Amino acid sequence: MTILQNQPMPVIIDTDGGVDDALALIMALNSPQLDLKAITVLAGNIHVDQAANNVLRVLSIVAPNTLPIVAKGCEKPLVKSPFNAAGIHGADGLGELDQFKAADGTASYPQLTIEPSTENAIDVILSAAKEYGDHLNIIALGPLTNLATAIQKDAATMKQIGRIIIMGGAVTVPGNITAAAEFNFFVDPHAAQIVMESGIPLTLVGLDVAMKAPLTRQVVEENLQRRPTKVTQFIADCTGIYMAFYRDHEGFHGCYLHDPLAMAVAIDPSLVTTESLYMVVETEGRFSTGLSLADRRDRRDDKSHPPNVEACLDVDTKRFLKLFDKLVCS
Template identity: 85%
Template sequence: MTNHQNMTVPVIIDTDGGVDDALALIMALNSPQLDIKAITVVAGNINVEQATNNVLRVLSIVQPHTWPIVAKGCEKPLVKPLFNAAGIHGADGLGELDRFVQADGTPRYPQLNIEPSTDNAIDVILKAAQEYGDRLLIVTLGPLTNLATAIQQDAAIMKQIGRIVIMGGAVTVPGNITPAAEFNFFVDPDAAQVVMESGIALTLVGLDVAMKAPLPRQLVEDNLQRRPDKVTQFIADCTEIYMAFYRDYEGFYGCYLHDPLAMAVAIDPSLVTTESLYVMVETKGRFTTGLSLADRRDRRDHQNNPPNAEVCLDVDTQRFLKLFAQLV
């Protein structure tokens, strides 16, 4: 995560195609610091086919100058059966966009006529690791199945990459899908543990900081009024069901910017305060599957368990929200 003037960082974004993923993708595509080489897709919020379609949808709305490769990856977790979040993100993972019509009655989001790459996401990741080495930054917004699979295929090549910024885990706060686990780690705890043990430089952007980054519904609607365009309309539409979930279950009409915060940390690491910790992921627990357990004891075992992740524990919320507003 070098901050040389005018130097863009080659980036791969690994996503499971949900609502906050879409917001993070819009940020990334508009960020001058990031050179997005590929977007790889994994099952998580929604099945991998639909998630891939959602990534193409975002690209078609943002219309970046150069389109990154979009490659489909793993259809299910390494060991566990697939579990998704369609109840929160809508049946299509993007707030059920087929509900929306234009004034003339035509669909606001017609069927896409673009296809993803025929390359497999794992091959794309390994090729980029080989090509860019320690300049490569990978930002993961979903379960870590694709990354773990790439590590299992060629750990030596994967060890060459610069850093992985992971939206996942909860170290000092409760989980959000169970009392113990954050959603991405819960969906594929085995993959999360493979990545934790990989020896690659990791930054963990978990619920510790994500829950400090709220986006109120009012702000989304104000943005749409202030500058109505395809992007602000899409953001208002795709977040509607997602934000209603938070209103109904948590009494907050808005949503938390989990994935956009991870993207912001990739763009500007100074937004967060981190601590170097040894983190492991529970894969077999009866009640604790997906728990990210950090060694925060006074007498840590640095000899056998040296820190393996920079864990984000605090965030400058105002600066983050300003960056988010600039990029979406």
């Protein structure tokens, strides 16, 4: 199989269907650099069935010419009990869209007429890995349960892919769900550690850079006024509860663009500065479960523990926000 230079890059997006996932999906669907082959879904922000519904909602709003496969995968973490973020993303994981009504009283977001594939997400991932090999990039926006399960099922096939771009972890900054851990790694630390040990090229887009990419409520509302479309209306609606959480807990009326930044790194890796590091994820810690521990010592041993991730440690925020605006709001 040959993929010509300058052709769009085949990608799979693995997502847990939250608000920033939706923004990242819109970016991907509007990006000429990406050829979105499939969207695989898992539990994380919300239950897997609702997460799949949220992905289909985004597809119905953006209405791309070709619908990618949407396939459901893991319903719970490998070992830990399920843990969700409904309190941050809304009960439906997408800002509680059923609250919005049109002028005539009908639902702004009516029942969907499209359904997910009957294929299993793990099979979809492995099939794409076989078909596209090292041309395939996977952009992981949620916990890594689907990808770890695919590695456990067929590690040799997964090692053929080009790269996994992971929204997760934190190298130099605190966690966001606990003092130690970022949410995705906290939800399924065992899966994250399996991916770290996989030998697949990994780029980590963690809190080090995600917290440098803010989107204010004012910008969202200005975009809606300036360019009133189905997409800008949806963004204003789905981000309401999410942004109110940050307003109430961090004094910032807006949100951080965690997942859109991971998508941007897939589109344009030059947006970030990375460091090659050896990383492990704590699975058993009493206080530190989900901690992404990177060896940054001067005397680290690259022979026995060679770097296994490219960790993003800085981002050109201005260029990123320009790309985000271009792909999401224009």
